Amino acid sequence: MVTVTVWNEYRHEKESEEVAAVYPDGIHATIAEGLRDAGYDVNTATLDEPEHGLSESVLDDTDVLAWWGHKAHGEVDDEIVDKVVQRVRDGMGLLVLHSGHYSKPFTRLMGTSCSLKWRDSGERERIWTVEPGHPIADGLPESFEVPRAEMYGERFDIPAPDELVFLSWFEGGEVFRSGCCYTRGKGRIFYFRPGHETFPIYEQPEIQTVLANAVDWAAPGSGPDPNFDNVAPLEDLD
Template sequence: MSIRTVVWGENVHEQKNKVVADIYPTGMHQCIADALNTDEGITATTATLQEPEHGLPLERLQETDVLLWWGHAAHGDVSDEIVERVAEQVHAGMGLIVLHSGHFAKIFKRLMGTPCNLTWREAGERERLWLTSRNHPIAAGLPDHFELENEEMYGEPFGIPEPMETVFVSWFQGGEVFRSGVTYKRGAGNVFYFRPGHETYPTYHDANVQTVLRNAVKWAHNPAKRIEKPNDAPNVPVETALEPIEERGPKLHQAGEEGYK
């Protein structure tokens, strides 16, 4: 059975910026979904901010193995109810891949519990991504490093919790470095943040980037059964078959004495 994947896109820049529309005539979300669908083991569909419930009704999320999230200009327009809905499904076992400016999305900040702030500069600089974990599944089939001719710069410090793993570190022409590919575990869900993907550059057409995304979907997929109501802490007494302590005491004492004989 293929990995059921939803690519969520803000779909704002594509509607307002001709440069973006020319690079991604069907939207960044569709470009990413098309790249994922070249893998027979992945079935990718899309959802956007403008759809009812942002395209993420509960029934759809419950049937989603991995969700990819790209946001930038309209983080504040995302419903808090949907954010909590996504967070609960991640805790229950759904994988989540957060892309580029999604570092500041409500869902990422919700799961990280930190400001997720960083430094940035948009100057069309070369980005060189270095593998820091050669044998990681997300890095399968990639060279030790690859380059994107034009990208937006993100720089440290990056206000995230210490990652479980750092898979990529980026270097930019201005000299800055950045943790560009990091993994987390939240509840039963696997979470991966991947930095490249500024809207005015053809990043998601890059073969290496597409390889990372396909690998990441496979890594993030948790095949185990989804946990029901993962955020409900049990608050009930535990029934026990043990005898009352006044009856167990003499028996335990006697057993101890016999053990020394």
């Protein structure tokens, strides 16, 4: 069984009555519940736990790490970031959610600022499935709506995705690359845009389907294991 660790700052829910009303047990708990219902072995970790809940043993036992962060990116210890990045390069999957685009692991792995335009006005978002044959799009319609969302708009300062699965359109007119796939080393990374803390987006069935599909896609598989060591020649050398 695939083991997932859902990481969350867990600050907004403690400091804002508005957010606590939407996610009384934390965003991580809602995401974890949806993934457990999909059949995964799911644990959670939060910023204020020792080692941010991401000890070496936890990371070693994690097949896919889901990361939600927003207001405390700078508080994540660089030593933990180093371990997360290395685990991804060694094969652990990483799902970067919503404002996690500014997280230290994601910006480190992308090598860019990961900046974007934004507007928090609770507008409608239409998510288009632009790569319907991709495994993360399995079971999803050509498009679906998030009734109320924070707007993210282009230019999104990321490397060109290896594969673009979803594209968002917003009521105010902007568009955004909202479902982006990458490979770094042996690890697969999926960035998924929806998930603002004041709206119950992670309770939406289509969103839960995307996350479950993304776990399947990002989980370590039986792919190639290239050899980067010093090697003997295949042919005789004079």
